[in-house]
Amino acid sequence: MNLKVFEFNMLPTNTYVVWDEEGEALLIDPACYGQGEQQMLARFLTAEGLKVRHILCTHFHFDHVFGVPFSEGLCGIRCEAHEGDAWWAEHNADEVRAFGIPYPGTPPTIGHPLSDGDVIRCGTLEFQCLHTPGHSRGGVCFYCAAEGVLFAGDTLFAYGGMGRTDLHGGDYAELLYSIRTRLFTLPDATVVYPGHGPSTTIRTERQFHNL
Ligand SMILES: [Zn+2]
Ligand SMILES: [Zn+2]
Numbered sequence: 581m582n583l584k585v586f587e588f589n590m591l592p593t594n595t596y597v598v599w600d601e602e603g604e605a606l607l608i609d610p611a612c613y614g615q616g617e618q619q620m621l622a623r624f625l626t627a628e629g630l631k632v633r634h635i636l637c638t639h640f641h642f643d644h645v646f647g648v649p650f651s652e653g654l655c656g657i658r659c660e661a662h663e664g665d666a667w668w669a670e671h672n673a674d675e676v677r678a679f680g681i682p683y684p685g686t687p688p689t690i691g692h693p694l695s696d697g698d699v700i701r702c703g704t705l706e707f708q709c710l711h712t713p714g715h716s717r718g719g720v721c722f723y724c725a726a727e728g729v730l731f732a733g734d735t736l737f738a739y740g741g742m743g744r745t746d747l748h749g750g751d752y753a754e755l756l757y758s759i760r761t762r763l764f765t766l767p768d769a770t771v772v773y774p775g776h777g778p779s780t781t782i783r784t785e786r787q788f789h790n791l
Pocket of ligand 2: 593641643644734775776
Protein backbone atom coordinates (compact mmCIF):
# COMPACT_ATOMS: atom_id res chain seq x y z
CA MET A 581 0.00 0.00 0.00
CA ASN A 582 1.30 3.44 -0.92
CA LEU A 583 0.24 6.50 1.02
CA LYS A 584 0.47 10.25 0.60
CA VAL A 585 -0.89 12.78 3.08
CA PHE A 586 -1.70 16.41 2.34
CA GLU A 587 -2.62 18.96 4.98
CA PHE A 588 -5.22 21.19 3.36
CA ASN A 589 -7.22 24.29 4.26
CA MET A 590 -7.11 26.67 7.21
CA LEU A 591 -7.99 24.14 9.94
CA PRO A 592 -5.78 22.15 8.68
CA THR A 593 -7.21 18.80 7.63
CA ASN A 594 -5.51 15.60 6.42
CA THR A 595 -6.29 14.37 2.92
CA TYR A 596 -5.03 10.87 2.18
CA VAL A 597 -4.28 9.24 -1.15
CA VAL A 598 -3.86 5.45 -0.94
CA TRP A 599 -2.94 3.26 -3.90
CA ASP A 600 -1.80 -0.22 -4.89
CA GLU A 601 1.07 -1.29 -7.17
CA GLU A 602 -1.05 -0.77 -10.28
CA GLY A 603 -1.93 2.80 -9.36
CA GLU A 604 -5.53 2.04 -8.37
CA ALA A 605 -6.25 4.75 -5.82
CA LEU A 606 -8.59 5.87 -3.05
CA LEU A 607 -8.97 9.50 -2.11
CA ILE A 608 -9.98 9.96 1.53
CA ASP A 609 -11.39 13.32 2.71
CA PRO A 610 -10.40 15.62 -0.17
CA ALA A 611 -10.10 18.82 1.87
CA CYS A 612 -8.36 21.08 -0.64
CA TYR A 613 -9.56 24.68 -0.48
CA GLY A 614 -8.97 27.03 -3.38
CA GLN A 615 -7.15 26.62 -6.66
CA GLY A 616 -3.64 26.32 -5.25
CA GLU A 617 -4.47 23.27 -3.14
CA GLN A 618 -6.68 21.78 -5.86
CA GLN A 619 -3.81 21.95 -8.33
CA MET A 620 -1.42 20.47 -5.78
CA LEU A 621 -3.68 17.41 -5.51
CA ALA A 622 -4.32 17.16 -9.25
CA ARG A 623 -0.62 17.44 -10.10
CA PHE A 624 0.23 14.70 -7.61
CA LEU A 625 -2.36 12.27 -9.03
CA THR A 626 -1.10 12.95 -12.57
CA ALA A 627 2.58 12.69 -11.66
CA GLU A 628 2.04 9.30 -9.98
CA GLY A 629 -0.28 8.09 -12.76
CA LEU A 630 -3.05 7.27 -10.27
CA LYS A 631 -6.59 6.24 -11.20
CA VAL A 632 -8.92 7.26 -8.38
CA ARG A 633 -11.68 4.62 -7.99
CA HIS A 634 -13.34 5.91 -4.81
CA ILE A 635 -13.68 9.28 -3.10
CA LEU A 636 -14.37 8.38 0.52
CA CYS A 637 -15.56 10.80 3.22
CA THR A 638 -15.03 9.89 6.88
CA HIS A 639 -17.78 12.44 7.62
CA PHE A 640 -19.33 15.50 6.04
CA HIS A 641 -17.94 18.34 8.18
CA PHE A 642 -17.00 21.17 5.86
CA ASP A 643 -13.27 21.08 6.57
CA HIS A 644 -13.15 17.50 5.24
CA VAL A 645 -15.24 18.01 2.09
CA PHE A 646 -14.09 21.38 0.70
CA GLY A 647 -12.38 19.53 -2.17
CA VAL A 648 -15.15 17.02 -2.93
CA PRO A 649 -16.77 18.82 -5.91
CA PHE A 650 -13.36 19.50 -7.47
CA SER A 651 -12.24 15.88 -6.95
CA GLU A 652 -15.50 14.50 -8.37
CA GLY A 653 -14.99 16.56 -11.50
CA LEU A 654 -11.34 15.60 -11.77
CA CYS A 655 -11.88 11.86 -11.26
CA GLY A 656 -15.30 11.51 -12.91
CA ILE A 657 -16.87 9.74 -9.91
CA ARG A 658 -19.12 10.74 -6.99
CA CYS A 659 -18.11 10.76 -3.36
CA GLU A 660 -19.21 8.15 -0.80
CA ALA A 661 -20.36 9.03 2.71
CA HIS A 662 -22.75 7.85 5.42
CA GLU A 663 -26.22 9.37 5.18
CA GLY A 664 -26.22 10.06 8.90
CA ASP A 665 -24.41 13.25 7.86
CA ALA A 666 -27.15 14.41 5.48
CA TRP A 667 -27.76 17.45 7.74
CA TRP A 668 -24.16 18.55 7.20
CA ALA A 669 -24.46 18.14 3.44
CA GLU A 670 -27.42 20.55 3.55
CA HIS A 671 -25.91 23.06 5.95
CA ASN A 672 -22.21 23.13 5.09
CA ALA A 673 -22.27 26.47 3.32
CA ASP A 674 -24.12 28.16 6.24
CA GLU A 675 -21.76 26.62 8.80
CA VAL A 676 -18.70 27.80 6.88
CA ARG A 677 -20.06 31.36 6.65
CA ALA A 678 -20.75 31.26 10.40
CA PHE A 679 -17.00 30.66 10.80
CA GLY A 680 -16.37 33.79 8.73
CA ILE A 681 -14.90 31.83 5.81
CA PRO A 682 -16.17 32.46 2.26
CA TYR A 683 -17.62 29.26 0.77
CA PRO A 684 -15.61 28.17 -2.26
CA GLY A 685 -17.90 27.16 -5.14
CA THR A 686 -20.77 24.71 -4.78
CA PRO A 687 -21.19 22.73 -1.55
CA PRO A 688 -20.91 18.95 -2.06
CA THR A 689 -23.70 16.41 -1.71
CA ILE A 690 -23.47 12.73 -0.74
CA GLY A 691 -23.08 10.80 -4.01
CA HIS A 692 -23.29 7.21 -2.79
CA PRO A 693 -24.40 6.13 0.69
CA LEU A 694 -22.01 4.10 2.84
CA SER A 695 -23.18 1.63 5.50
CA ASP A 696 -21.48 -0.16 8.33
CA GLY A 697 -19.79 -3.29 7.04
CA ASP A 698 -19.51 -2.13 3.42
CA VAL A 699 -16.38 -3.42 1.72
CA ILE A 700 -14.60 -0.93 -0.54
CA ARG A 701 -12.37 -2.58 -3.13
CA CYS A 702 -9.68 -0.77 -5.03
CA GLY A 703 -7.26 -2.90 -7.05
CA THR A 704 -5.63 -5.24 -4.54
CA LEU A 705 -6.72 -3.13 -1.56
CA GLU A 706 -9.82 -3.83 0.48
CA PHE A 707 -11.24 -1.52 3.13
CA GLN A 708 -14.09 -2.12 5.53
CA CYS A 709 -16.41 0.71 6.49
CA LEU A 710 -16.95 0.98 10.27
CA HIS A 711 -19.79 3.26 11.38
CA THR A 712 -18.46 5.18 14.40
CA PRO A 713 -21.02 7.87 15.28
CA GLY A 714 -20.41 10.39 18.06
CA HIS A 715 -18.36 13.16 16.45
CA SER A 716 -21.13 13.29 13.85
CA ARG A 717 -24.05 10.94 13.19
CA GLY A 718 -22.57 9.69 9.93
CA GLY A 719 -18.96 9.35 11.05
CA VAL A 720 -17.19 6.30 9.60
CA CYS A 721 -13.68 4.86 9.66
CA PHE A 722 -12.01 2.88 6.89
CA TYR A 723 -10.10 -0.22 8.01
CA CYS A 724 -7.75 -2.37 5.94
CA ALA A 725 -6.99 -5.54 7.91
CA ALA A 726 -4.38 -6.83 5.45
CA GLU A 727 -2.32 -3.64 5.74
CA GLY A 728 -3.16 -2.99 9.39
CA VAL A 729 -4.27 0.60 8.82
CA LEU A 730 -7.28 2.64 9.86
CA PHE A 731 -8.39 6.00 8.50
CA ALA A 732 -10.23 7.40 11.50
CA GLY A 733 -11.47 10.84 10.46
CA ASP A 734 -12.22 12.88 13.59
CA THR A 735 -13.27 9.88 15.67
CA LEU A 736 -9.80 9.33 17.15
CA PHE A 737 -6.67 11.53 17.26
CA ALA A 738 -3.10 10.93 18.43
CA TYR A 739 -2.06 11.54 22.08
CA GLY A 740 -5.40 10.54 23.61
CA GLY A 741 -7.50 12.90 21.53
CA MET A 742 -10.93 12.39 20.06
CA GLY A 743 -13.27 14.53 18.02
CA ARG A 744 -15.35 17.34 19.51
CA THR A 745 -18.96 16.48 20.28
CA ASP A 746 -20.51 19.95 20.55
CA LEU A 747 -21.46 20.28 16.88
CA HIS A 748 -24.75 19.14 15.28
CA GLY A 749 -25.26 15.39 15.81
CA GLY A 750 -22.35 15.08 18.24
CA ASP A 751 -22.71 12.87 21.32
CA TYR A 752 -19.88 12.30 23.79
CA ALA A 753 -21.14 8.99 25.23
CA GLU A 754 -21.78 7.67 21.73
CA LEU A 755 -18.29 8.66 20.57
CA LEU A 756 -16.65 6.91 23.53
CA TYR A 757 -18.77 3.84 22.84
CA SER A 758 -17.74 3.85 19.15
CA ILE A 759 -14.06 4.17 20.04
CA ARG A 760 -14.15 1.44 22.65
CA THR A 761 -16.26 -1.10 20.79
CA ARG A 762 -15.18 -0.53 17.17
CA LEU A 763 -11.62 0.84 17.28
CA PHE A 764 -10.03 -0.43 20.49
CA THR A 765 -11.07 -3.96 19.48
CA LEU A 766 -8.78 -3.77 16.42
CA PRO A 767 -5.28 -5.31 16.59
CA ASP A 768 -2.76 -3.38 18.74
CA ALA A 769 -0.38 -2.71 15.88
CA THR A 770 -3.01 -1.06 13.67
CA VAL A 771 -1.71 2.30 12.44
CA VAL A 772 -4.30 5.06 12.80
CA TYR A 773 -4.41 7.96 10.34
CA PRO A 774 -6.66 10.68 11.77
CA GLY A 775 -8.40 13.60 10.14
CA HIS A 776 -6.08 16.08 11.86
CA GLY A 777 -2.56 15.76 13.19
CA PRO A 778 -0.05 12.89 13.18
CA SER A 779 -0.63 9.16 12.91
CA THR A 780 -0.66 6.86 15.93
CA THR A 781 -1.46 3.21 16.77
CA ILE A 782 -4.37 1.48 18.48
CA ARG A 783 -1.95 0.26 21.19
CA THR A 784 -0.78 3.81 21.99
CA GLU A 785 -4.28 5.27 22.09
CA ARG A 786 -5.67 2.47 24.21
CA GLN A 787 -2.93 3.29 26.76
CA PHE A 788 -3.87 6.98 26.69
CA HIS A 789 -7.46 5.98 27.43
CA ASN A 790 -6.26 3.61 30.21
CA LEU A 791 -7.82 0.62 28.49
ZN1 LIG B 1 -15.22 16.76 12.00
ZN1 LIG C 1 -12.11 17.70 11.18
